[in-house]
Amino acid sequence: MMSRLLPAVSGRVPGVPPTPAMARVVGLLAHRWFSGAFRGPLQVIRCPAPQLHVSGPAMAASQEDFAKAMNQVKLLKEDPGNEVKLKLYALYKQATEGPCNAPKPGMLDFILKAKWDAWNALGNLPKETARQNYVDLVSSLSASSCSQVTPAADKKQAESDSLVVTSEDGITTIRLNRPAKKNALTTQMYRDIMRALEAASEDSSRITVLTGSGDYYCSGNDLSNFKDIPPDKVEERAQSSAVLLRDFVDCFIDFPKPLIAVVNGPAVGISVTLLGLFDVVYASDRATFHTPFSHLGQSPEGCSSYIFPKMMGPSKAAEMLIFGKKLTAREALAQGLVTAVFPDDTFQKEVWARLKAYAKLPPNAMRIAKRLMRHQEKEKLHAVNAEESRVLAERWVSDECITAIVAFLSKKAKL
Numbered sequence: 001m002m003s004r005l006l007p008a009v010s011g012r013v014p015g016v017p018p019t020p021a022m023a024r025v026v027g028l029l030a031h032r033w034f035s036g037a038f039r040g041p042l043q044v045i046r047c048p049a050p051q052l053h054v055s056g057p058a059m060a061a062s063q064e065d066f067a068k069a070m071n072q073v074k075l076l077k078e079d080p081g082n083e084v085k086l087k088l089y090a091l092y093k094q095a096t097e098g099p100c101n102a103p104k105p106g107m108l109d110f111i112l113k114a115k116w117d118a119w120n121a122l123g124n125l126p127k128e129t130a131r132q133n134y135v136d137l138v139s140s141l142s143a144s145s146c147s148q149v150t151p152a153a154d155k156k157q158a159e160s161d162s163l164v165v166t167s168e169d170g171i172t173t174i175r176l177n178r179p180a181k182k183n184a185l186t187t188q189m190y191r192d193i194m195r196a197l198e199a200a201s202e203d204s205s206r207i208t209v210l211t212g213s214g215d216y217y218c219s220g221n222d223l224s225n226f227k228d229i230p231p232d233k234v235e236e237r238a239q240s241s242a243v244l245l246r247d248f249v250d251c252f253i254d255f256p257k258p259l260i261a262v263v264n265g266p267a268v269g270i271s272v273t274l275l276g277l278f279d280v281v282y283a284s285d286r287a288t289f290h291t292p293f294s295h296l297g298q299s300p301e302g303c304s305s306y307i308f309p310k311m312m313g314p315s316k317a318a319e320m321l322i323f324g325k326k327l328t329a330r331e332a333l334a335q336g337l338v339t340a341v342f343p344d345d346t347f348q349k350e351v352w353a354r355l356k357a358y359a360k361l362p363p364n365a366m367r368i369a370k371r372l373m374r375h376q377e378k379e380k381l382h383a384v385n386a387e388e389s390r391v392l393a394e395r396w397v398s399d400e401c402i403t404a405i406v407a408f409l410s411k412k413a414k415l
């Protein structure tokens, strides 16, 4: 089935170079980036599927992994759907041929055009990254039977893991588990959350919850993700991070079951913007909601540039997304970002009692209600996500952004 996705698109036209402005900024500022070996912790998804194993700092997939993944694709039991097939096609082409230089097919060549668009959207993503993303995607597709009750033996180790996924009482819980770093999201965590969502969409649970361990819900993107990038790789990294971000947010847009955020404490950056893609958001009265994008020289993501103005009106959204105004839980409730606020001392008890009751409702009825409420906006949300990710890739190489991140990493600044 999948082998039909792999025929070559022939013909060559000039490629898509990075903009001269970006290249200039990278050249001027590259020397200010941090260097030195990254010493990230190991991260684990607690999941019996063999593909979701311990992984350390990002590694490039070997040709052998790539070849294995191509074989795995042919063995998939279920059709992954056109959107995923297009992603696989695009990554395969990028990994084997590099950026799309083929002539754009005519408007009426629907299939060829969709394939060309998917490939072309990868821009200058390096071949190695495309290979890795292809392997990751195939691995997540093969892992669809994952995520049942966490084995008791694993629970002992969970404290040291960055992401813990459990499934119990009809609820799959994805817990951010880096309390010492305020649950900041590493690159590996983005990938692991995507895999966990893919698995949760297929498992027997009825609702899915995202929450955090410790005093924070999440402090947003781990700013160390910007560390250790060789000067000549800054642009490449910005592009591959934008692809990762887009794929990550797409998983939330497309998630088919009720998705609930249990916001146990302060939330920052992408952990706030994503809330607009959840069905229900419960917050402790200790939680705050902070999107300091301008302070960081960055721009909004998670479809917030579209959802927040619709949800709270343009001027309240501007206070958050342009001026970085931090909201209390009660203010977020008043703006519609939060569904309900609970006193911190009874938060866990009250919220989980509610969720357990919801998880007893008929699953198909819940999915159908969600689909009816969301499907008309889906296409728009994917377009907004693509644009926000593209713009962020530009911001990441900007002087404003680099200065802010250098200040944080050198301990000169904090929110």
Ligand SMILES: CCCCC/C=C/CC(=O)SCCNC(=O)CCNC(=O)[C@H](O)C(C)(C)COP(=O)(O)OP(=O)(O)OC[C@H]1O[C@@H](n2cnc3c(N)ncnc32)[C@H](O)[C@@H]1OP(=O)(O)O
Binding pocket: 180, 181, 182, 184, 185, 187, 190, 219, 220, 221, 222, 223, 224, 241, 242, 244, 245, 268, 269, 270, 271, 292, 293, 296, 298, 301, 408, 413, 414, 415
């Ligand atoms: C694929 C890529 C997608 C990218 C998507 C883009 C998203 C955009 C965003 O999410 S923007 C938001 C980025 N987040 C921040 O700017 C928060 C930075 N952190 C802080 O300002 C503060 O740490 C704090 C206000 C969250 C908490 O302050 P507090 O004083 O209570 O605690 P500490 O500062 O001592 O924090 C404890 C340790 O945790 C580390 N840490 C916290 N947040 C982050 C982070 N986002 N990135 C990296 N590290 C973080 C902090 O450095 C401390 O570490 P240390 O103990 O080793 O010093």
